Amino acid sequence: MSESLNVPTMADFMAQGKQPEILFWVGSAGSFDDRAKKITRAFVKLLNKANVDFAVLGTEESCTGDVAKRAGNEFLFQMQAVTNIEVLNAYEVKKIVTCDPHSFNCLKNEYPSLGGNYEVIHHTQFIKQLIDSGQLKTANNLYKGKRITYHDPCYLGRANNEYDAPRDVLKETQANIFEMKRHKGTALCCGAGGAQMFKEPEKGDMDINVLRTEDALETKPDIIATGCPYCNTMMTDGVKAKEKEADIEVLDIAELIANAQGL
Amino acid sequence: MAYLPNIIFAIILIAGIGYFVKNVKTLARNIRLGKDVDVSDNKSQRWKNMAMIALGQSKLVRRPISGFLHVVVYIGFIIINLEVLEIIIDGLFGTHRVGLSVLPISVYGGLIGSFEVLACLVFISVVIFWIRRNVIKLKRFWSSEMTSWPKNDGNFILYFEMVLMTLFLIMNATDVHFQSLDAGNTVSQYIASWFSDFSENTLHIIERASWWIHIIGILVFLNYLYFSKHLHILLAFPNTFYGKVKPKGTLDNLEAVTKEVKMMMDPNADLFAAPAEGVEDEEPAKFGASDVQDLNWVQLLNAYTCTECGRCTSACPANLTGKKLSPRKIMMDTRDRLEEVGKNIDANNGEFVDDGKQLLGDYITNEELWACTTCNACVEECPVSIDPLSIILEMRRYLVMEQSAAPTELNNMMTNIENNGAPWPYNQMDRLNWKDE
Numbered sequence: 001m002s003e004s005l006n007v008p009t010m011a012d013f014m015a016q017g018k019q020p021e022i023l024f025w026v027g028s029a030g031s032f033d034d035r036a037k038k039i040t041r042a043f044v045k046l047l048n049k050a051n052v053d054f055a056v057l058g059t060e061e062s063c064t065g066d067v068a069k070r071a072g073n074e075f076l077f078q079m080q081a082v083t084n085i086e087v088l089n090a091y092e093v094k095k096i097v098t099c100d101p102h103s104f105n106c107l108k109n110e111y112p113s114l115g116g117n118y119e120v121i122h123h124t125q126f127i128k129q130l131i132d133s134g135q136l137k138t139a140n141n142l143y144k145g146k147r148i149t150y151h152d153p154c155y156l157g158r159a160n161n162e163y164d165a166p167r168d169v170l171k172e173t174q175a176n177i178f179e180m181k182r183h184k185g186t187a188l189c190c191g192a193g194g195a196q197m198f199k200e201p202e203k204g205d206m207d208i209n210v211l212r213t214e215d216a217l218e219t220k221p222d223i224i225a226t227g228c229p230y231c232n233t234m235m236t237d238g239v240k241a242k243e244k245e246a247d248i249e250v251l252d253i254a255e256l257i258a259n260a261q262g263l
Numbered sequence: 264m265a266y267l268p269n270i271i272f273a274i275i276l277i278a279g280i281g282y283f284v285k286n287v288k289t290l291a292r293n294i295r296l297g298k299d300v301d302v303s304d305n306k307s308q309r310w311k312n313m314a315m316i317a318l319g320q321s322k323l324v325r326r327p328i329s330g331f332l333h334v335v336v337y338i339g340f341i342i343i344n345l346e347v348l349e350i351i352i353d354g355l356f357g358t359h360r361v362g363l364s365v366l367p368i369s370v371y372g373g374l375i376g377s378f379e380v381l382a383c384l385v386f387i388s389v390v391i392f393w394i395r396r397n398v399i400k401l402k403r404f405w406s407s408e409m410t411s412w413p414k415n416d417g418n419f420i421l422y423f424e425m426v427l428m429t430l431f432l433i434m435n436a437t438d439v440h441f442q443s444l445d446a447g448n449t450v451s452q453y454i455a456s457w458f459s460d461f462s463e464n465t466l467h468i469i470e471r472a473s474w475w476i477h478i479i480g481i482l483v484f485l486n487y488l489y490f491s492k493h494l495h496i497l498l499a500f501p502n503t504f505y506g507k508v509k510p511k512g513t514l515d516n517l518e519a520v521t522k523e524v525k526m527m528m529d530p531n532a533d534l535f536a537a538p539a540e541g542v543e544d545e546e547p548a549k550f551g552a553s554d555v556q557d558l559n560w561v562q563l564l565n566a567y568t569c570t571e572c573g574r575c576t577s578a579c580p581a582n583l584t585g586k587k588l589s590p591r592k593i594m595m596d597t598r599d600r601l602e603e604v605g606k607n608i609d610a611n612n613g614e615f616v617d618d619g620k621q622l623l624g625d626y627i628t629n630e631e632l633w634a635c636t637t638c639n640a641c642v643e644e645c646p647v648s649i650d651p652l653s654i655i656l657e658m659r660r661y662l663v664m665e666q667s668a669a670p671t672e673l674n675n676m677m678t679n680i681e682n683n684g685a686p687w688p689y690n691q692m693d694r695l696n697w698k699d700e
């Protein structure tokens with residue numbers, strides 16, 4: 001067991017009659033998936049280091065319903081959304097940060113018309129703000145000279161036009177960044193979106209994550225960076241399928257920055 | 264009898280335009296078969312999109328070669344058609360090159376000269392387009408949904424343009440009077456030399472023939488549009504205007520569902536109460552789409568606007584890895600089915616008679632629908648702001664909410680969300696365990 005993190009809940013804040021500056025929406029993957037939990041912990045370490053006044057919903061959080069919506073189950077999505085909005089509004093939440101681009105997109109774009117209006121930011125955007133404001137000081141040079149390629153998550157990039165924040169944050173590591181041929185608007189999906197994460201792919205000649213991993217391998221990376229727990233799983237599996245797991249790491253931007261901070 | 268040509272011209276013109284108007288009416292009627300959708304928001308952004316994407320072709324130039332050639336053909340096409348104005352006036356009133364009697368020779372010559380240069384550039388571009396389609400065989404023009412008609416359609420229009428441009432130049436080259444002015448015959452003077460052995464009479468006949476075939480060709484072209492992917496030269500404008508203005512990741516929230524969910528969540532609502540007076544006959548809302556009438560009219564407009572260029576499919580992760588899904592096929596199927604429904608309505612005095620067919624199953628299969636990752640690559644790529652993903656989602660909604668026909672794994676995932684608030688079978692009470700692991 002590693003050191004315990006400081007993770008206050010909204011209920012804790014409420015009990016003290018206080019309101020945190022920002023709510024960290026952990027998401028289902030971030031809460032339960034073994035690989036994604038590491039990303040969650042890395043991000044919390046950064047929040048702790050930068051003295052961010054934050055809280056989580058903890059056991060009061062529930063799936064955003066994003067994946068049900070994309071599978072076509074609008075009913076289940078709206079049930080989830082309305083339930084979550086009740087909780088969020090009861091706590092008078094104004095600002096939310098999340099490590100999952102799918103939650104980010106859903107909370108930001110699909111909750112408002114159901115009565116949930118919040119300022120929602122992605123963790124790569126938040127880390128950039130922390131660096132720009134000096135709350136996170138310049139990193140050590142753990143990654144100096146390493147070759148990193150960044151895979152754009154569809155729901156951060158094309159879906160919400162955020163291509164720069166993750167790249168700006170990556171520059172902080174002093175690594176050399178190499179772009180894949182398909183990047184930003186033309187980036188290829190990792191294959192997890194639209195509920196594909198939860199089912200076997202349809203018949204075809206290859207898996208999407210393997211094709212995307214091939215894109216990444218062309219840049220001869222030491223590290224494949226991304227900003228989505230699902231992309232992370234898909235790219236990790238892709239690297240394994242190509243038998244490159246000994247040479248190439250797949251890391252979230254939060255993990256890269258936390259490591260570079262020696263956290 | 265001196266007016267015979269004028270009368271024939273007027274008849275051809277009226278017939279050509281009349282048939283075109285009839286087709287436009289059918290087109291509008293078919294598009295209106297779709298459900299209503301609110302597009303009154305973001306007016307200024309919409310005008311901007313139309314100016315940039317349709318007029319400015321901003322998305323086409325992302326692929327520099329085809330983008331550049333397309334811009335040449337497009338600009339050439341529009342500008343050269345100014346010449347049609349003169350042709351129509353001449354045809355109706357029996358004048359010859361009426362432009363010369365209202366404009367100074369230098370201005371007239373400048374105009375026609377630039378048309379000639381453009382005609383040449385258009386001709387060359389069209390030849391390159393033809394080579395890309397038929398000799399280099401660019402992959403996106405040869406996928407499975409590009410059956411014989413879509414493939415021929417693409418070529419027909421190229422031949423059309425080649426012939427029209429050639430006729431325009433020949434018409435100028437054989438016009439003895441025009442050549443003698445020596446203004447504006449920038450290109451045609453060279454072609455004229457090929458005809459130097461011909462008698463003036465023969466030249467006149469060739470000139471007249473080119474003139475007539477040229478204008479008839481343009482009218483035929485106008486009427487060919489409705490049956491062709493080339494409808495996009497008109498529909499690209501409304502389509503980019505009505506295209507999505509929200510962030511691409513946003514999927515609309517179904518209002519019919521919102522009503523039901525609010526009812527269920529409202530502790531005061533009496534679920535078994537008799538419906539209020541007057542609403543008893545209200546049909547229960549159908550969730551999602553199984554046929555074209557369940558889609559909204561913007562989605563149907565999308566289908567008619569599709570240029571079948573295949574940019575969407577060439578970026579689709581499912582298609583690139585050999586899955587059946589092709590966003591272009593989704594659009595082509597929607598248009599084909601909509602045409603079929605329209606013809607059904609025409610044949611049955613304005614009423615649709617059930618033909619035992621629908622978009623789902625007869626055109627688009629479940630296998631295609633379930634292969635989509637909702638990645639928006641198709642939406643991003645489309646040069647005319649079409650959203651194939653929205654149709655895929657609408658049909659998934661029908662499969663799941665009306666037919667409970669999701670793949671088993673997805674049903675398990677959804678049951679998990681219902682029972683414990685996560686797509687996996689973990690207890691909601693364990694949501695914060697990561698903190699201490």
Ligand code: SF4
Pocket residue numbers: 575578579580581582588589590634635636637638639640641642651652655
């Ligand atoms: S959204 Fe679906 S159809 Fe469109 S490119 Fe992505 S996987 Fe293909």
Ligand code: SF4
Pocket residue numbers: 568569570571572573574575576590591594644645646647649651
């Ligand atoms: S949907 Fe758009 S990108 Fe796809 S074929 Fe039609 S016009 Fe081309």
